[in-house]
Amino acid sequence: MSNYAKAKGTPIEKIIKGQMQAELSGAGMYFALARAAKAQNLDDVADVFKKLANEHIAQASFYAEFCGRYPFEKEELWQFVKGLSKAEYCGEKAILELSDKVKKAGFTEAAEVLKTFAAQHKHHAEVTSELVEKYASDNVKQNTKKRYVCGICGFEYEGDMDSEPDDYTCPICGMPKSVFKQK
Ligand SMILES: [Fe+2]
Structure with missing residues (x-):
């Protein structure tokens, strides 16, 4: 159960x-x-x-x-994974920037490790995107709903954000509703 x-x-x-x-x-x-x-x-x-x-x-x-942190039902699950894929691409970009900072701070070896992490994020983005393509319904794949982007992690929320409670937080980075901007 x-x-x-x-x-x-x-x-x-x-x-x-x-x-x-x-x-x-x-x-x-x-x-x-x-x-x-x-x-x-x-x-x-x-x-x-x-x-x-x-x-x-x-x-x-x-x-x-x-505590219902992530979606569970089929439609909601794939809607979530679709938004997650966007966040993974943002993660790749953010880690590459971090790698540059680490390099400038003089830690060349660590900067190289971070580059491999950035590549992993890119791979996660691709894998999740392929899964959405393969398993999500047409309803999820279409971009007809309103879209909101988390200003911190890049997670994309599709649907009516006004229907979410005031204490809604980004499921990826945990930041409040106020950091989301409509696309
Ligand atoms: Fe976020």
């Missing part, structure tokens, strides 16, 4: 969202520890940390579902 959005609008919503963030932070920490272990040639330890990190991510995804 799905727990989708069961906590939404209830007194426990806030605490569930907080727990989701805590698990995501925990996952980041364990992945970082895995890098540290790998640097010490402790590959078996790195594998253990990665496993723990993945468990934290799985837990975070449960909380995300429980």
Whole structure:
């Protein structure tokens, strides 16, 4: 049975969202520890940390579902992925800019790593866009609805944003409704 959005609008919503963030932070920490272990040639330890990190991510995804953080139904899911693809392209651009800044600060090697991250964002954008093309309904693929762009991450919202509650936040970067501009 799905727990989708069961906590939404209830007194426990806030605490569930907080727990989701805590698990995501925990996952980041364990992945970082895995890098540290790998640097010490402790590959078996790195594998253990990665496993723990993945468990934290799985837990975070449960909380995300429980508080209805992301869409669940077919039509809404593909509408969301379509907007997400745009955000991934923006992510590529943002990380390339960051790479330049890092390079100017004198960290050439790190700047090169960031370039590979930017390429990953581009790949994510392409993959998600291909999935929309393959699985989304014509209704989702058409650009007939009103469109709003998040000024922070580039996520594109399609539909009537006025119908969203005042406390609506960007599902990608978490910024408030006020950062969205109509396209
Ligand atoms: Fe955003």
